[in-house]
Every structure is written in structure tokens, then in C-alpha cells.
Amino acid sequence: MKKYILIAIALFLFLNVRAQKGEQALVTVFYRFHHLKDxxxxxxxxxxxxxxxxxxxxxxxxxxxxxxxxxxKKTTVQEDGKGGYIINTSNRKKTTVDQIFNYPSDKKLIVLDKLIKTYAINETYPDINWKIGQDTILLSGIKCQKAETTFKGRNYTAWFAPDLPYNTGPWKLCGLPGLILQAYDDQNEVAFMFDGLKPAEPLESIVVPSVAIAASPADYHKLLNLLRNDPSAFFAQNEVNGVRLSPNNPEIFKNAKKRDNNPIELQP
Known part of the structure; x- marks a missing residue:
């Protein structure tokens, strides 16, 4: 693990590529995310x-x-009774669609999300008032220091690594003098638990897709509310390459609002 830390720091000091044009990732950090949505x-x-x-x-x-x-793709194969086989693609695990791009030097935060079309939402950069404590722990051999804050309506405890000089972390948590490896709220409803670190692979690049439509948070939330409250109207006004789509079960979108009644962000 110490070898990976030295590699990460060396790459951090060596490379000089502008983020807005897309850049090669240097370090890959894994987290186990837990969220009590309902x-x-x-x-x-x-x-x-x-x-x-x-x-x-x-x-x-x-x-x-x-x-x-x-x-x-997870598939199942069964005989078709005619000497051949039918391959059925199974339903895959539901996952988070949005991506969060953080540009600390430019104080810029972009949330990439998809509502049929891909949108790049320019959000206000997080101004997080951290209280750094003296407590330390080791996470996979990496020394971390404690910090606490209130952000988006939740009280968080975070553990950051001063030896990893990256002003970023999981989700929208950032602003500490070192990489945030772990964070959780005081209600045990949201947690980002450290699950490993390694040098990045060559194909892991950081770039906002050129097809993404720039949108303000207000414009995006209007679209999201339309999808949840009137899915048929939402799909009617959103065509892809001239093709109008329609949901086979509009109630899925309406029920999502009821199931996800405990969002990560309790306040703006």
C-alpha cells in the first residue's frame, strides 16, 4: 500500500494536463456506498x-x-426446441447513473445525469466548513485524520489522508488537505467506506462527454419533476434522433418519489 501512495504522489507532481479538455486519471479509489433511501x-x-x-x-x-x-451482460441460455438456443438478457443490478466531476482549482462542480438525454448540471461549488480534529486511524495502512462538518443537512464525520494531496473525495465531499477515504453521517443513513486504492488504468480518463447538454440545477429539476409527476408528457417532449419514446409502465417513475423519501441531500 505504501508503494501505491508513493506512485500516486509522484504522478500528482509530474503530470500537467488541463482537466476541462479531459485528462488521464492517476489514482483509482474504491468505496462501498450505503444509503437508507426509504x-x-x-x-x-x-x-x-x-x-x-x-x-x-x-x-x-x-x-x-x-x-x-x-x-x-448477464445472460441465460435455453433450448428453443428446434435445435437452437434462445439467449435472454437478464435484468441487471440497479445502479447510480449520475457522475460527479470536481475541478478544485477552478471551483467547478458538474453533475452528469441522464433523463433520456445526457445533461451536465453546473452546480455551485461546495463551500464546506470542516472542523479538523486530532484523532487518527489507519485505513489499509494509510494514516487518516478526522474531520467533521454539516453539509446538505447531514452531520458528517470524514477521514482524510494528508499524505495523498488531492482536494477531493467521494460524492460532493471535498475541501480537506488530503484525499477523503471515508465518510458517514451521524444517523448511519449515508456512508462512503474505503474499499481500496491503486494506480489508474490507461483507459480511465476524466472528461465530460461532448454530447452532454449544459443545464442549470433549476432547469434540471423541472425536467425531473415532470418525469416523476407526468411521465407521459415528459417522454412526449423528449425525442432521440427524431424517435418519440414512451414508457411501458409510467407508474414506476411516480412510485420512485415515494420509495426514495430520504435523499442524501436533505437541504440545498
Whole structure:
């Protein structure tokens, strides 16, 4: 693990690529994400593996399970009774779609999400008032220091690594003098637990897709509310390459609002 830390620091100091044009990730950090989405069903804790790709000027946080889903299709094979076989693609695990791009030097935060079309939502950069404590722990041999804050309506405890000089972390948590390896709220409803670190692979790059439509948070929430409250109207006004789509079960979108009654962000 110490070898990986030295590699990460060396790459951080060596490379000089502008994030906005896309850059090669230097370090890959894995997290186990837990979230109690439905406060009325505390036995049903949502779990997902997440990943943070870190470059010199930027980072992107996304679903690792989605990356796996997109690269491996789960299939079942059965005979068709005519000497051949039928291959059925099974339903894959539900994963987080949005990605969070963090540009610390430019104080810029972009949330990439997909509502049929892909949107790049320019959010206000997090101004998090951290209280850094003296307590320390080791996470996989990496020395971490304690910090606490209140952010988006939740009280968080975070553990950051001063030896890893990256001003970023999981989700929208950032602003500490070192990489945030672990964080959780005081109600045990949201947690980002450290699950490993390694040098990034050559194909792991940080770039906002050129097809993404720039949107303000207000515009995006209008679209999201339309989808949840009137799915048929939402699909009617959103065509892809001239093709109008329609949901086979509009109630799925309406029920999502009821199930996810305990969002990560309790306040703006």
C-alpha cells in the first residue's frame, strides 16, 4: 500500500494536463456506498460499489457496479426446441447513473445525469466548513485524520489522508488537505467506506462527454419533476434522433418519489 501512495504522489507532481479538455486519471479509489433511501423501511439498505478517478486537475465519482454492468451482460441460455438456443438478457443490478466531476482549482462542480438525454448540471461549488480534529486511524495502512462538518443537512464525520494531496473525495465531499477515504453521517443513513486504492488504468480518463447538454440545477429539476409527476408528457417532449419514446409502465417513475423519501441531500 505504501508503494501505491508513493506512485500516486509522484504522478500528482509530474503530470500537467488541463482537466476541462479531459485528462488521464492517476489514482483509482474504491468505496462501498450505503444509503437508507426509504426511511419507512430501515431494513432495506441500498448498497453499491463506487469509484473515484483522480487526475492532477480533476476527479470523477461514479458507480463501479455500473461500469461492470455495462461491460458484462448477464445472460441465460435455453433450448428453443428446434435445435437452437434462445439467449435472454437478464435484468441487471440497479445502479447510480449520475457522475460527479470536481475541478478544485477552478471551483467547478458538474453533475452528469441522464433523463433520456445526457445533461451536465453546473452546480455551485461546495463551500464546506470542516472542523479538523486530532484523532487518527489507519485505513489499509494509510494514516487518516478526522474531520467533521454539516453539509446538505447531514452531520458528517470524514477521514482524510494528508499524505495523498488531492482536494477531493467521494460524492460532493471535498475541501480537506488530503484525499477523503471515508465518510458517514451521524444517523448511519449515508456512508462512503474505503474499499481500496491503486494506480489508474490507461483507459480511465476524466472528461465530460461532448454530447452532454449544459443545464442549470433549476432547469434540471423541472425536467425531473415532470418525469416523476407526468411521465407521459415528459417522454412526449423528449425525442432521440427524431424517435418519440414512451414508457411501458409510467407508474414506476411516480412510485420512485415515494420509495426514495430520504435523499442524501436533505437541504440545498
Amino acid at each position: 426511511s419507512l423501511d430501515k431494513s432495506n439498505l441500498y448498497k453499491e460499489r463506487m469509484v473515484l478517478w483522480i487526475g492532477k486537475n480533476a476527479s470523477v465519482y461514479k458507480s463501479y457496479d455500473k461500469i461492470v454492468n455495462d461491460s458484462i
